Amino acid sequence: MPPTKSPSRKKTAKKAAKKTAKKKVAGKAAKKKTSRSPSKKASKNGRSSKDSHKQADLFSGSPASDKKKSTSKKKVTSKKTPAKAKDSNITKADILATKQKDISVSEFFAKNRHLLGFDSPARALLTTVREAIDNSLDACEEAEITPEIYLEVTAISEDQHKILIRDNGPGIVKEQLPKIFGRLLYGSKFHARKQTRGQQGIGISAAGMYGTLTTGKPMRVISRISRRKPAIEVTLAIDMAKNQPVIKKEREVEVDWSHGTEVHIELEGTYKKGKHSIDAFLEQVSLANPHVELTYINPVDEEPIIWNRVTKHLPEPPLEILPHPHGVELGILMQMMKVTNSRTVSGFLCSEFCRVTPNVVKKVREETVALGKDVDTDRQPRRLSSADVKILHKAIENTKMMAPPTNCLSPIGEELMSKTLTRNFDPELVITVTRQPAVYRGNPFQVEAGIAYGGELPGDDLASIFRFANRVPLQYEQGACAITQSIVASPWRNYEVQQARGALPTGPLAVLVHIASVWVPFTSESKKAVAGDDEILQEMRLAIMEAGRKLATHLRKKRRLADAERKKDYIKKYIPQIGIALQDILDLSDQQRTGAESKLADVLERSRKM
Amino acid sequence: MAKKVTRAYLDKVRRDNARKDKKTISSIENAADEIYKKILKRGKPAMRFPVRSLSNVSYDKRKGYLEIGKARKERTLTVNTVKGFAQTLRMMGLSRDLVRSNDFATKRDVYYQSKNWEDAKFDEQTESDTVMDDIEALFSVDDVSREQLRFVPDEHGGAVAGDLVVLDPDIESGEVERIDCTRFGSGAYSIPTSVEHLSFETKAKFVLAIETGGVFQRLQSHKFWKSSNCILVNMAGVPTRSTRRFIRRLSEEAKIPVYAFVDCDPYGISNIYRTLKVGSGNAAHINRFFCVPNATYLGVTPQDIIDYELPTHPLKDVDIKRAKDALKNDPFFKSKKSWKSAIEQLLSMGVRAEQQALAMWGLNYVIEEYLPRKLKNPGKFLP
Numbered sequence: 001m002p003p004t005k006s007p008s009r010k011k012t013a014k015k016a017a018k019k020t021a022k023k024k025v026a027g028k029a030a031k032k033k034t035s036r037s038p039s040k041k042a043s044k045n046g047r048s049s050k051d052s053h054k055q056a057d058l059f060s061g062s063p064a065s066d067k068k069k070s071t072s073k074k075k076v077t078s079k080k081t082p083a084k085a086k087d088s089n090i091t092k093a094d095i096l097a098t099k100q101k102d103i104s105v106s107e108f109f110a111k112n113r114h115l116l117g118f119d120s121p122a123r124a125l126l127t128t129v130r131e132a133i134d135n136s137l138d139a140c141e142e143a144e145i146t147p148e149i150y151l152e153v154t155a156i157s158e159d160q161h162k163i164l165i166r167d168n169g170p171g172i173v174k175e176q177l178p179k180i181f182g183r184l185l186y187g188s189k190f191h192a193r194k195q196t197r198g199q200q201g202i203g204i205s206a207a208g209m210y211g212t213l214t215t216g217k218p219m220r221v222i223s224r225i226s227r228r229k230p231a232i233e234v235t236l237a238i239d240m241a242k243n244q245p246v247i248k249k250e251r252e253v254e255v256d257w258s259h260g261t262e263v264h265i266e267l268e269g270t271y272k273k274g275k276h277s278i279d280a281f282l283e284q285v286s287l288a289n290p291h292v293e294l295t296y297i298n299p300v301d302e303e304p305i306i307w308n309r310v311t312k313h314l315p316e317p318p319l320e321i322l323p324h325p326h327g328v329e330l331g332i333l334m335q336m337m338k339v340t341n342s343r344t345v346s347g348f349l350c351s352e353f354c355r356v357t358p359n360v361v362k363k364v365r366e367e368t369v370a371l372g373k374d375v376d377t378d379r380q381p382r383r384l385s386s387a388d389v390k391i392l393h394k395a396i397e398n399t400k401m402m403a404p405p406t407n408c409l410s411p412i413g414e415e416l417m418s419k420t421l422t423r424n425f426d427p428e429l430v431i432t433v434t435r436q437p438a439v440y441r442g443n444p445f446q447v448e449a450g451i452a453y454g455g456e457l458p459g460d461d462l463a464s465i466f467r468f469a470n471r472v473p474l475q476y477e478q479g480a481c482a483i484t485q486s487i488v489a490s491p492w493r494n495y496e497v498q499q500a501r502g503a504l505p506t507g508p509l510a511v512l513v514h515i516a517s518v519w520v521p522f523t524s525e526s527k528k529a530v531a532g533d534d535e536i537l538q539e540m541r542l543a544i545m546e547a548g549r550k551l552a553t554h555l556r557k558k559r560r561l562a563d564a565e566r567k568k569d570y571i572k573k574y575i576p577q578i579g580i581a582l583q584d585i586l587d588l589s590d591q592q593r594t595g596a597e598s599k600l601a602d603v604l605e606r607s608r609k610m
Numbered sequence: 611m612a613k614k615v616t617r618a619y620l621d622k623v624r625r626d627n628a629r630k631d632k633k634t635i636s637s638i639e640n641a642a643d644e645i646y647k648k649i650l651k652r653g654k655p656a657m658r659f660p661v662r663s664l665s666n667v668s669y670d671k672r673k674g675y676l677e678i679g680k681a682r683k684e685r686t687l688t689v690n691t692v693k694g695f696a697q698t699l700r701m702m703g704l705s706r707d708l709v710r711s712n713d714f715a716t717k718r719d720v721y722y723q724s725k726n727w728e729d730a731k732f733d734e735q736t737e738s739d740t741v742m743d744d745i746e747a748l749f750s751v752d753d754v755s756r757e758q759l760r761f762v763p764d765e766h767g768g769a770v771a772g773d774l775v776v777l778d779p780d781i782e783s784g785e786v787e788r789i790d791c792t793r794f795g796s797g798a799y800s801i802p803t804s805v806e807h808l809s810f811e812t813k814a815k816f817v818l819a820i821e822t823g824g825v826f827q828r829l830q831s832h833k834f835w836k837s838s839n840c841i842l843v844n845m846a847g848v849p850t851r852s853t854r855r856f857i858r859r860l861s862e863e864a865k866i867p868v869y870a871f872v873d874c875d876p877y878g879i880s881n882i883y884r885t886l887k888v889g890s891g892n893a894a895h896i897n898r899f900f901c902v903p904n905a906t907y908l909g910v911t912p913q914d915i916i917d918y919e920l921p922t923h924p925l926k927d928v929d930i931k932r933a934k935d936a937l938k939n940d941p942f943f944k945s946k947k948s949w950k951s952a953i954e955q956l957l958s959m960g961v962r963a964e965q966q967a968l969a970m971w972g973l974n975y976v977i978e979e980y981l982p983r984k985l986k987n988p989g990k991f992l993p
Contacts, residue, residue: 567689570689570690570692570693571692573729574692574695575692575696576729577696577730578687578696578699580700581642581696581699581700581702581730582642582645582699584706584707585706586639586642586643596649596650599649600649602652603649603652603654604687604688604689607688607689
């Protein structure tokens, strides 16, 4: 189900994997790195395993504690036989080095599954589905096939479930199948400078491994690439020590579909309803992906849930762009300068960033002068001291340059959002707004908002919030998310919707907010909530407010009509009472009474219409 | 000063009552007729109410009570007011029926009566109370009081003891009940809700209106009224309308002054005494009937606290607020310099003293020393 990969892609993927690993260890790593230089040298050829090594040191509890134990032991021995220790001239680091060995990513994962979204049984199930759906959608979109996904979650026992997911994607060639599903960190999605769906977790292979770990059952994958070729079924597990797939069985099978991929995973996990459920996730997927046809069978309900697609057209594929200099962080800049092939700083800036021309570089250099140090832009990027890079970075910030291109984004669009909201909620009113693209810190982004009002939506509850970043549903940390904050900060009372101070609005409302960007700023690595940069909050609020104003117009009109109706009722109800009172006090005849009543009703009716 | 309830007097009371009832009915009928005629002309009927708020209240020294101003608000019959209009009219109809059947209804009675009015019924008593206040204000312009509309308060009146005979005639039969207020033993005569038909026989020199039951009890059981030749009235806090009306009629008919004896705190001064003397601020449209302009303030005064070295309590925040409000917003106090300085004195002392604080000098100090000494100089009482 993941996209087919060209050899060149593989490389970038690995590179990317390294990068992320490095990024994660960040500052903490720096100290430990220096103290452990021997081991670093030893594993220099190890590529990805080197990274995993570092991760293991930092993240996993056990290797670290082993290390401690060993040190204390050593101390004890050295006390007993001091002469020996002196003789051999062995340093502590040497002894430690013998204990330090490569730990594969898979092994690391096995011990740190919580880092990848498998920390609780309920989350494990959801994470597996999320990865599978992501893979399927990406595969279909890359092959320009309108996705059709079938998902079945079956209970084996209360805490063990079977997941079956099938897509109509291009399928995967036999040779690639084990690699894609049997290795971690193997893919094409990391670190492209474009709006991508992925980069969520470590991939479907992690889910398969989790399944094998918890149930002992290997993952089963069936894939077919063409009507003319038979479907191949592979049963595979991961050799965790080597990060290599182990094929248990491979055979041709009969299937009734012409192309696509089907994955079976058995895993430990519990099925739940609610905000963090698979059901809620799929609901959100269907909202942000109008082109997806989704059939879902959960272990509880008898009827399958089907979201029919509302368009046959795939979304415009987002374009890849070079990063804009204003968005680059100092650390990244240093990193880029280390690995670039450019011979000069000037060439580096021009070729690895958008909107940079030799003319712009000249201006940047002028800015460095203004900052007190003339940084020579004709030098080799690698040769620049970190102090110089710092000044260069500052100078770039100070230099005015063209905003990045914004045509690289792929919003859902007002019409399609409106269609999915209507399909999912059958509301009384749908309003959708897609803002013009904007830029924050050199990153183009675009915000969309949709409001569904009335219909079957519950009226006494807080509004349901649907958050998306690059079409990916955000299900956790709602309170910390800029989307929630911008909804709370919008003046709902002006739009005839109740809202308690500092809370979400109350009423029959579903509010959808989507941010599309080449680089969505998340609050943390786990990518659960969008960070609240001012420009982003502002755009979100503007989108919500634009939708809110339209909602207000509708609600006011509705209220006017209801008022008119109520007044009509009023007239019918109380005019006879006036008649009775007047008759009583003035001893009127019945005829006089009814005459007065009808005249009064007349007068009031007329005034009501005015 | 003795006065007999003669046939002529009874006739006069009857005529008076009949005249008042006729006026009440005609006021109601006129108001209804005006509305009816407007409807026939296809116009929008309206009612004009005096604005009931402090901004529309003034104090006229010559008249001696807080008076409602000229500001009127007009309520036009529109779709939004049609319910209130219907309810007001129905309540006017009820009032007319009550007058004609010589009956009365309390606020609660009216609320329950409205349950017969189908869609015009009240859901809560507060709603019916509001409409009643509206009607009262509406007809106060015609000098028709709430009692004349036959709406009587639920609250019971104060208690009376002393040299007074109340003549309470049964208007129908002409039989007169003579109530001798000296003959209640350790008890007292209770003021009825309607006092308009009463007349009085007394030789007393003044009326002493007392805030608390405790002091009233003491003066009554020691027959203070006998030794000082007065009538004791227990107001029991802020005097009810009928208590105010009773004292007013008594003091006017017998031509005797009224002395108020209350706690020395902002509540005793600005709520109890002020309401007794000039009426209440939020029911200013009826004050002309329910005030005792010839009342004066015997004590306890702020100066008394010093002169009699009374034990005190500190003023609470709410006391200070009330006192400042009286100085700033109350048209009565604003017009009396001596009151202004007395309240300012109290504020600067920062303390309050109760009537019963006099008991520090002996339980009967109030009878034997304080009151006699004070009563030697009624001219020095605060206005």
